[in-house]
Amino acid sequence: MGEVVAGASMSLVGFVAGPGESGFDLFFGWTGSGAEEVPTxxxxxSLRMSPASAKVVRAQLESTGALVVGRRLFDLTSGWGGTHPFGVPVLLGGGVSFFGEFGLGPVRLGPPDVTPGKGVTHLRYRVVGTNSRSFSRVSSFAGV
Structure with a gap:
């Protein structure tokens, strides 16, 4: 069975955008602020980031088979000019909020894998239990 990875970049207090959909330069500034180059x-x-962040991003690039993104992100990025930086197919969601309609109920997460980077901390949680068998292999990562 494949693995589903859900991810979001958010502030420490849970915001995924600033007022008027601003602040993306702050959320993603770490992808251009380091000495190590990561080709897309x-x-x-290319992206430029700290060695720790580069290791996390390279692992994501190597293990991602497809992306599911919201229509708003697609529009904000102008469809990445036809090619997402990860080089995988992009499936558009309908603007549904993060885990908004999955109906998972309580989700138990394992201890996080924490990788500090320059301007970002990468967190990866394994789902260790849910009320739904179909989502028992969901993983999550969040860049803060």
């Missing part, structure tokens, strides 16, 4: 699937575009 977009020709001529």
């Amino acid at each position: 699937a977009q020709p001529g575009r």
